[in-house]
Amino acid sequence: xxxxxxxxxxxxxxxxxxxxxxxxxxxxxxxxxxxxxxxxxxxxxxxxxxxxxxxxxxxxxxxxxxxxxxxxxxxxxxxxxxxxxxxxxxxxxxxxxxxxxxxxxxxxxxxxxxxxxxxxxxxxxxxxxxxxxxxxxxxxxxxxxxxxxxxxxxxxxxxxxxxxxxxxxxxxxxxxxxxxxxxxxxxxxxxxxxxxxxxxxxxxxxxxxxxxxxxxxxxxxxxxxxxxxxxxxxxxxxxxxxxxxxxxxxxxxxxxxxxxxxxxxxxxxxxxxxxxxxxxxxxxxxxxxxxxxxxxxxxxxxxxxxxxxxxxxxxxx
Amino acid sequence: xxxxxxxxxxxxxxxxxxxxxxxxxxxxxxxxxxxxxxxxxxxxxxxxxxxxxxxxxxxxxxxxxxxxxxxxxxxxxxxxxxxxxxxxxxxxxxxxxxxxxxxxxxxxxxxxxxxxxxxxxxxxxxxxxxxxxxxxxxxxxxxxxxxxxxxxxxxxxxxxxxxxxxxxxxxxxxxxxxxxxxxxxxxxxxxxxxxxxxxxxxxxxxxxxxxxxxxxxxxxxxxxxxxxxxxxxxxxxxxxxxxxxxxxxxxxxxxxxxxxxxxxxxxxxxxxxxxxxx
Numbered sequence: 389x390x391x392x393x394x395x396x397x398x399x400x401x402x403x404x405x406x407x408x409x410x411x412x413x414x415x416x417x418x419x420x421x422x423x424x425x426x427x428x429x430x431x432x433x434x435x436x437x438x439x440x441x442x443x444x445x446x447x448x449x450x451x452x453x454x455x456x457x458x459x460x461x462x463x464x465x466x467x468x469x470x471x472x473x474x475x476x477x478x479x480x481x482x483x484x485x486x487x488x489x490x491x492x493x494x495x496x497x498x499x500x501x502x503x504x505x506x507x508x509x510x511x512x513x514x515x516x517x518x519x520x521x522x523x524x525x526x527x528x529x530x531x532x533x534x535x536x537x538x539x540x541x542x543x544x545x546x547x548x549x550x551x552x553x554x555x556x557x558x559x560x561x562x563x564x565x566x567x568x569x570x571x572x573x574x575x576x577x578x579x580x581x582x583x584x585x586x587x588x589x590x591x592x593x594x595x596x597x598x599x600x601x602x603x604x605x606x607x608x609x610x611x612x613x614x615x616x617x618x619x620x621x622x623x624x625x626x627x628x629x630x631x632x633x634x635x636x637x638x639x640x641x642x643x644x645x646x647x648x649x650x651x652x653x654x655x656x657x658x659x660x661x662x663x664x665x666x667x668x669x670x671x672x673x674x675x676x677x678x679x680x681x682x683x684x685x686x687x688x689x690x691x692x693x694x695x696x697x698x699x700x701x702x703x704x705x
Numbered sequence: 706x707x708x709x710x711x712x713x714x715x716x717x718x719x720x721x722x723x724x725x726x727x728x729x730x731x732x733x734x735x736x737x738x739x740x741x742x743x744x745x746x747x748x749x750x751x752x753x754x755x756x757x758x759x760x761x762x763x764x765x766x767x768x769x770x771x772x773x774x775x776x777x778x779x780x781x782x783x784x785x786x787x788x789x790x791x792x793x794x795x796x797x798x799x800x801x802x803x804x805x806x807x808x809x810x811x812x813x814x815x816x817x818x819x820x821x822x823x824x825x826x827x828x829x830x831x832x833x834x835x836x837x838x839x840x841x842x843x844x845x846x847x848x849x850x851x852x853x854x855x856x857x858x859x860x861x862x863x864x865x866x867x868x869x870x871x872x873x874x875x876x877x878x879x880x881x882x883x884x885x886x887x888x889x890x891x892x893x894x895x896x897x898x899x900x901x902x903x904x905x906x907x908x909x910x911x912x913x914x915x916x917x918x919x920x921x922x923x924x925x926x927x928x929x930x931x932x933x934x935x936x937x938x939x940x941x942x943x944x945x946x947x948x949x950x951x952x953x954x955x956x957x958x959x960x961x962x963x964x965x966x967x968x969x970x971x972x973x974x975x976x977x978x979x980x981x982x983x
Contacts, residue, residue, distance in 0.1 A: 399881025406883035407799055413791035414800070414809050417857065420850065421812045424819070424827045431830050482726035490723060499727065501975075506734045508971045510911020512938050513960055516945050517737050566733050573730075597716035620818070627820025629914035630942065654822045654914070661826070661918050676826045680819065687818050691811065 550647025745961020
């Protein structure tokens with residue numbers, strides 16, 4: 389009898405140990421996030437104490453007089469990411485449309501793989517290519533054209549002014565767009581594929597064109613999922629460092645022109661962190677905290693959207 | 706123009722636009738890879754693999770950065786994988802429907818898309834500042850923090866795909882739960898889990914931002930993880946921003962090496978996963 393008891397007993401202890409270890413590492417994920425926020429908060433305190441909450445909207449960034457504010461970097465981050473989103477969303481929609489509805493079956497897999505390879509290229513490569521090839525090309529061709537035609541439009545024309553060097557917030561936005569297109573396109577492709585065949589087939593049977601099916605059936609059905617994917621891309625654009633640092637010019641410069649050099653939170657950190665000390669270091673960490681919080685919120689919203697799509701799907705099937 | 710013709714026209718225009726943007730996207734991929742192969746190919750030669758990084762204006766290679774990158778990536782994966790696998794196991798096997806697990810899943814997604822530069826700042830604060838110097842270990846820890854959420858995610862997904870009947874069959878034979886998991890569930894999900902680790906490796910192999918404030922760089926040969934350590938991404942960053950042609954050429958060589966290894970890792974992960982499905 390005793391022999392038959394020892395084995396289950398050993399199994400029980402093994403089970404408890406195994407489950408305990410698994411739980412411990414799962415909790416470590418929570419601890420990791422909590423300690424990132426806590427440590428950044430502690431180290432950012434001196435900056436918040438010195439400048440108050442006004443740190444967030446002060447446009448001063450001067451290591452000589454020790455005055456620091458987040459506004460320029462925050463605006464640069466938001467503007468470059470918005471440019472990226474404005475370009476990437478329609479392009480990604482086009483690519484997802486091509487893959488799911490237009491391309492012949494044999495072509496789908498190669499195109500999907502190619503777009504996913506674009507996502508795998510390290511961001512520093514985008515940065516180098518941006519600096520040595522894209523920025524000069526952009527300065528020679530696209531920028532003069534945009535300044536001439538878009539710059540002449542009243543009110544918004546001021547956005548398209550700046551020196552013709554190709555190092556600017558606009559260039560950063562375009563390079564970011566190319567980086568996030570694969571992410572947004574593959575989320576769109578995934579959600580387009582969950583649309584029930586019965587829905588699209590009946591629209592086709594009613595005589596709808598491919599475009600009408602895409603625009604009036606597929607997109608409304610997958611709306612929340614598409615928005616979730618866009619938010620995911622936005623999160624990546626906000627936090628991207630290397631691709632931006634190479635082409636944005638890293639100037640603490642608040643101006644209306646999108647062709648002026650600027651800076652983002654991530655590129656300010658990359659450039660100044662290692663040489664900083666004291667209040668500047670603390671201000672930089674505060675910037676990092678702001679960035680983390682912004683991406684946190686964006687991701688939270690995107691998760692919410694994707695969850696709602698999942699719930700909707702559950703109801704219909 | 707009739708209504709019918711207008712609808713046909715709108716359709717034709719939009720479908721053409723869809724084709725055109727896809728071609729543009731592929732065009733950018735071709736442009737970037739083409740430049741890399743051309744510029745990098747010109748400057749990858751034997752001395753890249755035999756000499757260490759040079760000072761300004763002299764020639765040299767990248768061997769210390771290549772070895773540094775290999776070490777940092779290796780230790781990043783070695784530290785991050787066990788944590789990720791165990792946490793993923795918990796989510797799939799022990800707390801699949803619990804509230805705690807949904808919280809952990811959400812937090813894991815936050816970590817997954819956390820800006821990598823912020824992780825660099827965090828590791829600077831917890832390791833570099835207390836130790837008083839940059840080090841390879843700090844770099845490896847920063848990379849491990851990036852590996853963990855990727856591995857948690859793929860491990861959980863792959864374990865969830867294993868049919869419940871396999872667990873029940875093993876349990877019915879009298880196997881304790883940890884034996885069921887390690888001997889049956891892991892075995893069934895092995896190729897998927899390995900794929901996750903390979904993808905995580907590919908992700909950190911090209912990461913630059915988290916290394917800037919942790920491993921930093923080192924102009925000399927070292928395999929001591931307690932010292933600042935040279936690595937390809939940071940060398941590429943510093944050299945390509947420099948005014949010296951020799952440095953910029955080396956940066957292109959390094960860029961080609963890094964992209965090739967990342968793409969090879971990605972493609973092998975894909976092949977592994979496809980092979981396991983048949």
